[in-house]
Amino acid sequence: MSSRRQFLGASAVALGAAMVSRAALAAVPEAPTMSQSATQPPLAPSSGRPYNPVVTLNGWTLPWRMKDGWKEFHLVAEPVLREMAPGMKARLWGYNGQSPGPTIECVEGDKLRIFVTNRLPEHTTIHWHGVILPNGMDGVGGLTQPQIGVGKTFVYEFEMRKSGTFMYHPHADEMVQMAMGMMGFIVVHPKNPGFMPVDRDFVFLLNAFDIDPGAATPKTNTMLDFNLWCWNSRVFPGIDHLVVRQNDRVRIRIGNLTMTNHPIHVHGHEFEVTCTDGGWVPKAARWPEVSVDVAVGQMRAIEFQAYNPGDWAFHCHKAHHTMNAMGHAVPNMIGVDQKPVLEKITKLIPDYMAMGEQGMAEMGSMEMPLPDNTLPMMTGQGPFGPMEMGGMFTVVKVRPDVKAGDYRDPGWYKHPAGSQAREWTGAPFAATKASPANREGVELKARKPGGGHAHH
Numbered sequence: 372m373s374s375r376r377q378f379l380g381a382s383a384v385a386l387g388a389a390m391v392s393r394a395a396l397a398a399v400p401e402a403p404t405m406s407q408s409a410t411q412p413p414l415a416p417s418s419g420r421p422y423n424p425v426v427t428l429n430g431w432t433l434p435w436r437m438k439d440g441w442k443e444f445h446l447v448a449e450p451v452l453r454e455m456a457p458g459m460k461a462r463l464w465g466y467n468g469q470s471p472g473p474t475i476e477c478v479e480g481d482k483l484r485i486f487v488t489n490r491l492p493e494h495t496t497i498h499w500h501g502v503i504l505p506n507g508m509d510g511v512g513g514l515t516q517p518q519i520g521v522g523k524t525f526v527y528e529f530e531m532r533k534s535g536t537f538m539y540h541p542h543a544d545e546m547v548q549m550a551m552g553m554m555g556f557i558v559v560h561p562k563n564p565g566f567m568p569v570d571r572d573f574v575f576l577l578n579a580f581d582i583d584p585g586a587a588t589p590k591t592n593t594m595l596d597f598n599l600w601c602w603n604s605r606v607f608p609g610i611d612h613l614v615v616r617q618n619d620r621v622r623i624r625i626g627n628l629t630m631t632n633h634p635i636h637v638h639g640h641e642f643e644v645t646c647t648d649g650g651w652v653p654k655a656a657r658w659p660e661v662s663v664d665v666a667v668g669q670m671r672a673i674e675f676q677a678y679n680p681g682d683w684a685f686h687c688h689k690a691h692h693t694m695n696a697m698g699h700a701v702p703n704m705i706g707v708d709q710k711p712v713l714e715k716i717t718k719l720i721p722d723y724m725a726m727g728e729q730g731m732a733e734m735g736s737m738e739m740p741l742p743d744n745t746l747p748m749m750t751g752q753g754p755f756g757p758m759e760m761g762g763m764f765t766v767v768k769v770r771p772d773v774k775a776g777d778y779r780d781p782g783w784y785k786h787p788a789g790s791q792a793r794e795w796t797g798a799p800f801a802a803t804k805a806s807p808a809n810r811e812g813v814e815l816k817a818r819k820p821g822g823g824h825a826h827h
């Protein structure tokens with residue numbers, strides 16, 4: 372969750388210039404690095420055409436320099452240490468100090484020169500997903516270029532012919548390098564700032580890791596059974612909130628570089644998909660949605676008018692993706708009376724704890740000892756108690772009293788009197804009105820010797 376102090380940590384951008392000689396500096400631009408995992412303030416363009424910069428959730432935008440009409444960026448592929456949420460750090464591979472790498476922002480018509488230095492223990496390349504460019508700049512190792520060897524720097528040069536939202540990732544030993552966290556966003560702003568304007572423009576990537584509790588390095592051979600479902604290599608409650616002023620037009624650009632699809636769901640508002648990684652969606656081809664399925668290797672930009680104040684859940688709709696690391700081999704214990712077997716087990720293991728008999732919600736409020744460097748499966752504290760979430764979950768905070776360009780956490784929403792669900796305190800619900808199915812359950816339980824809630 373973003374605090375004021377975290378968010379204002381703009382000074383975290385450190386320049387590696389000290390390591391580069393004056394002569395080298397003239398040729399290769401600086402490679403800024405990021406040491407923080409909190410959302411950094413949007414980077415207003417210091418040169419070139421004007422635009423409204425994006426906010427990278429728990430990330431940052433890569434600074435550039437102008438040289439002879441070219442925008443020059445420098446990406447460094449390297450091992451990084453990423454805090455996924457307070458209490459857990461992962462040893463990933465990324466760019467310029469973080470996974471995902473920094474967002475690259477530019478303007479339609481810009482000429483880009485991107486230096487890529489390889490500080491990984493193996494070769495790499497970068498593919499510019501969705502960008503229309505000359506074939507030799509496409510970054511497919513072995514097909515369009517030789518691999519970038521360990522310690523080498525390659526240069527990519529191309530013109531950004533169209534605006535939109537794209538991604539970058541290696542096209543070399545892809546299974547390993549993407550499973551280790553190598554990816555980033557590319558946002559190309561329209562040449563005309565009046566085209567599709569929004570007040571707030573958020574970007575993040577969906578990514579996933581398989582890290583055993585107590586370990587820090589992802590298992591790169593995992594095909595589908597990942598245990599950390601992330602937005603920008605963060606999991607709930609480590610994903611910052613999206614702070615929005617009431618009635619702002621909001622765009623959220625979501626790219627999927629996991630190995631499965633994610634139906635992303637926004638509460639309290641309807642939205643339209645206005646852009647894919649193929650380009651802008653014409654008005655006549657849009658329809659209202661409250662969930663959008665983002666398939667593997669796709670980008671979907673959604674837009675809505677934030678007219679409804681409150682704290683709105685914003686999450687993947689696959690329930691297993693809003694949980695943190697867990698043992699998937701847990702048997703289904705719902706409705707199982709564990710009491711008889713428990714008495715036998717307790718004789719052997721005195722502090723054995725039976726779980727899951729009435730669902731798993733009890734885990735949300737439980738303080739259980741965990742191995743080092745992992746996160747509770749269901750966690751997070753809201754203003755009314757445990758939120759029982761993890762993974763791909765955060766909150767969109769819509770408030771009337773937020774200033775333009777202010778992304779600081781306004782705290783929890785204060786519900787107007789009479790506008791909140793409350794406990795019924797009138798006449799109690801009669802048990803005899805239970806449905807036939809429910810009655811059967813009650814009778815089954817009543818027949819059990821020593822069963823708790825006998826129905827008389």
Ligand SMILES: [Cu+2]
Pocket residue numbers: 600632633634687688689692763
């Ligand atoms: Cu998902």
